[in-house]
Amino acid sequence: EAHREWWKEALVYQIYPASFLDSNGDGWGDIPGIISKLDYIxxxxxxxxxxxxxxxxPQRDMGYDVSDYLVNHTSDEHAWFKASRSSNENTKxxxxxxxxPKKSSDGSRRPPNNWKSIFGGSAWHYDEATEEYYLALFLPSQPDLDWTNEDMRxxxxxxxRFWLDRGVDGFRIxxxxxxxxxxxxxxxxxxxxxxxxxxxxxxxxxxPRMHEYLRELRTKVFDPYKAITVGELGFTKDVDSVSKYVSRSRHEINMLFTGDIVDLDFGATKFERDDFHPKNLRAVTEKWQTAMPKFDGWNTVYLDNxxxxxxxxxxxxxxPEYRTHAAKLLAVYLTTLSGTLFLLAGQEIGMANLPKSMxxxxxxxxxxxxxxxxVLESRGGDVSKMENVMREMQLKARDHGRLPVQWSAATNAGFTELQAKPWMTINPDYKEWNVESQLDDPNSVLSFWKKSLxxxxxxxxxxxxGTFESVPEAVPHDRVIAYKRTSPENGHEALVMLNFSDEANERSLPRERNWDVLRGNYPSVRRNGDDVVLRPWEAVVFLAE
Ligand code: ISL
Incomplete structure (x- = not known):
C-alpha cells in the first residue's frame, strides 16, 4: 500500500508563462499576469x-535555453558556455x-560521431576558434553539460539551492x-x-552514472529542504529501467513523466502518421497503473503539456457536437487514476488545437x-505536396500546447491588451471557448473540472x-476504457467507464455489487437491465460501498 504524502495528492497546474496572461501589453505573458490569477487557479x-x-x-527554445542557470543543457549564451568555448585550456x-573532429577519407572534417539532434541535423557543432566540436542534443544553441565534471555538478x-532558499517546493527535472x-x-x-x-x-x-547523479542530488540538495522532484523521462520506457528511478527505496526522484502516454499517436517518428486508437491509451494506462505499486514507485497522471x-x-x-462531452470525459479519466495530477492551463476549459484551416x-x-x-526541401519546395505534414502538425505540433489562454471573448481573448500583438496566434474559437463564459455556467467544462477535482x-x-484493475474489453479493440479502483481502507470500489467514441456503446455492469452512479458527464445514466448504454463520449463513475 502506498505511503500517503501531500505531493501524491497534489493537483498541479502547469503554466507556460509566455502564454498565460500578459499584464503589460507587450504580447508576452508575464509573472504579474500569473499572480493576478492565483485566486482563479x-x-x-x-x-x-x-x-x-x-x-x-535568449528564447530560441522558449526559455528552455537558459542563459543564467540549470540542468541537462544550458543556452550557448550562458556564462559557463562562453567561458568553456573561449579556449581549449579554460577551466570550464x-x-x-x-x-x-574526425577526418573523412578525403581529409575533410566530420563530427565526432553520427548522432542526430532531437530537433534535426547533426548533434555536433564546430567551433572555428578552438577547432573542436561541442555536443548539443537539442538546438545548436543548447550545448549539453557534461555531468562527469565534479565542479559543474x-x-x-x-x-x-538558490531557488530552494527562496521557498520553491520542488522541481521538474x-x-x-x-x-x-x-x-x-x-x-x-x-x-x-x-x-x-x-x-x-x-x-x-x-x-552508467545516471543513478549516482540522482542520489547525489537527492541527498545533498533536495532532502535538506524536503523538496520534491518530477523527472522528465524520455526514451526509457521499459518497466524495469523505470523502476530504478522511482522506486521509493532507491531514494532518487519522487515521480516521473513517463513519455509513452504522449506518444500514442506517433509513427516511427513524431510526425509520421499513426492513427490514435483508445486501445493504446488503455494499454499504457494499465501498464503504469499496475506497475508502479509493484516497486512502490509513484507516477504522474497527465495528458497535456x-x-x-x-x-x-x-x-x-x-x-463542435462532441467537444464538451469529450473534454469532460478526459477530466474523468485524469481525476480517477493513481498518480500526481497535472493539468495544463486551458485544459480546464477544453482548449483545443488550432483549426485545420490555419x-x-x-x-x-x-x-x-x-x-x-x-520535408519541404525533399519535395522540391512544392508547398502543395505538404498536406500530409500539415495534417500531422495540426494534431501534434508543440504550438497547440502553447496557445495563449483564452480568458474572455474580448479581442485577443483577454490574454493581452486590445491593441497589443500576442506573440503567438490565438485560437479563433476563443469567442465561444473562454474562461469568462464558463465561470457561471454549471454545465461548462470548467464547472465539471472543478467538481471532478x-x-x-x-x-x-x-x-x-486505490488499487487499479482494468475491466477487459467487451470485443477486441472496442473504444470503451473501463477500470475499477478499490480502496485499501474499506474495500469500496469505483467503476469507471469511458466511451472514447462518437457512437453509442453498451457495457454490462459486473453483477457482484450494487452500483450507484457517483458522477458522469451526461445528466443521467441510461441503463438497459445490467447494461449501461454509453452515449458518444460518455463517462460514468459508479460506486459500490
Ligand atoms: O518535445 C519533444 C518531442 O516533441 C520532446 O522530445 C522534448 O524535446 C523532450 O521531452 C525534452 O523536453 C524538454 O527539453 C526540450 C524543450 O524543447 C522542451 O520544451 C522541454 O520540455 C529542450 O530544451
Whole structure:
C-alpha cells in the first residue's frame, strides 16, 4: 500500500508563462499576469503550480535555453558556455562535451560521431576558434553539460539551492535521463539508411552514472529542504529501467513523466502518421497503473503539456457536437487514476488545437518548423505536396500546447491588451471557448473540472491510493476504457467507464455489487437491465460501498 504524502495528492497546474496572461501589453505573458490569477487557479481546485522556465533566456527554445542557470543543457549564451568555448585550456572546458573532429577519407572534417539532434541535423557543432566540436542534443544553441565534471555538478547544486532558499517546493527535472551519457559517445546504429545522422539515444539516455547523479542530488540538495522532484523521462520506457528511478527505496526522484502516454499517436517518428486508437491509451494506462505499486514507485497522471498538441484534439474530439462531452470525459479519466495530477492551463476549459484551416505561418516552434522545412526541401519546395505534414502538425505540433489562454471573448481573448500583438496566434474559437463564459455556467467544462477535482480529493483512498484493475474489453479493440479502483481502507470500489467514441456503446455492469452512479458527464445514466448504454463520449463513475 502506498505511503500517503501531500505531493501524491497534489493537483498541479502547469503554466507556460509566455502564454498565460500578459499584464503589460507587450504580447508576452508575464509573472504579474500569473499572480493576478492565483485566486482563479485556486478556485479551479489546483493547489500546486508548475512554472515552465522563467529564467533569463535568449528564447530560441522558449526559455528552455537558459542563459543564467540549470540542468541537462544550458543556452550557448550562458556564462559557463562562453567561458568553456573561449579556449581549449579554460577551466570550464570540461563542463561541456568538446571533441576533436574526425577526418573523412578525403581529409575533410566530420563530427565526432553520427548522432542526430532531437530537433534535426547533426548533434555536433564546430567551433572555428578552438577547432573542436561541442555536443548539443537539442538546438545548436543548447550545448549539453557534461555531468562527469565534479565542479559543474557543484555549481548546478548551488543554482538549485538558490531557488530552494527562496521557498520553491520542488522541481521538474528537464530531460532528466540525458544527464549521463556513455563515456565514449559511440556511433549510433544505423536505423534509417536514408539519413545522414542517426538516433543515438541508446548511448546518451540513462547512461552508467545516471543513478549516482540522482542520489547525489537527492541527498545533498533536495532532502535538506524536503523538496520534491518530477523527472522528465524520455526514451526509457521499459518497466524495469523505470523502476530504478522511482522506486521509493532507491531514494532518487519522487515521480516521473513517463513519455509513452504522449506518444500514442506517433509513427516511427513524431510526425509520421499513426492513427490514435483508445486501445493504446488503455494499454499504457494499465501498464503504469499496475506497475508502479509493484516497486512502490509513484507516477504522474497527465495528458497535456507544452510539448504536444492538446489531448482533446488528439485523443478525444473537438468537433463542435462532441467537444464538451469529450473534454469532460478526459477530466474523468485524469481525476480517477493513481498518480500526481497535472493539468495544463486551458485544459480546464477544453482548449483545443488550432483549426485545420490555419497554415504553417501560424506555427512558430522550432521542432515542427525544422521538420516541415526538411520535408519541404525533399519535395522540391512544392508547398502543395505538404498536406500530409500539415495534417500531422495540426494534431501534434508543440504550438497547440502553447496557445495563449483564452480568458474572455474580448479581442485577443483577454490574454493581452486590445491593441497589443500576442506573440503567438490565438485560437479563433476563443469567442465561444473562454474562461469568462464558463465561470457561471454549471454545465461548462470548467464547472465539471472543478467538481471532478473536488470528487478526487473527497475520495483519495479510492482515486489516488486505490488499487487499479482494468475491466477487459467487451470485443477486441472496442473504444470503451473501463477500470475499477478499490480502496485499501474499506474495500469500496469505483467503476469507471469511458466511451472514447462518437457512437453509442453498451457495457454490462459486473453483477457482484450494487452500483450507484457517483458522477458522469451526461445528466443521467441510461441503463438497459445490467447494461449501461454509453452515449458518444460518455463517462460514468459508479460506486459500490
Ligand atoms: O518535445 C519533444 C518531442 O516533441 C520532446 O522530445 C522534448 O524535446 C523532450 O521531452 C525534452 O523536453 C524538454 O527539453 C526540450 C524543450 O524543447 C522542451 O520544451 C522541454 O520540455 C529542450 O530544451
Amino acid at each position: 485556486k478556485s479551479v481546485g489546483a493547489n500546486t503550480i508548475w512554472l515552465s522556465p522563467i529564467y533569463a533566456s 572546458r570540461g563542463w561541456y562535451f568538446w571533441r576533436p 557543484q555549481s548546478i547544486h548551488d543554482d538549485i 528537464d530531460s532528466m535521463n540525458l544527464m549521463s551519457k556513455y563515456p565514449d559517445l559511440p556511433d549510433a546504429e544505423i536505423t534509417d539508411p536514408n539519413e545522414e545522422y542517426q538516433s543515438g539515444d541508446k548511448w546518451f539516455a540513462s547512461g 507544452h510539448d504536444s498538441g492538446r489531448s482533446l484534439t488528439r485523443y478525444a474530439s473537438d468537433a 497554415g504553417i505561418e501560424h506555427y512558430l516552434d522550432v521542432e515542427g518548423r525544422n521538420y516541415y522545412h526538411k 473536488a470528487a478526487r480529493m473527497n475520495r483519495v483512498d479510492l482515486f489516488v491510493y
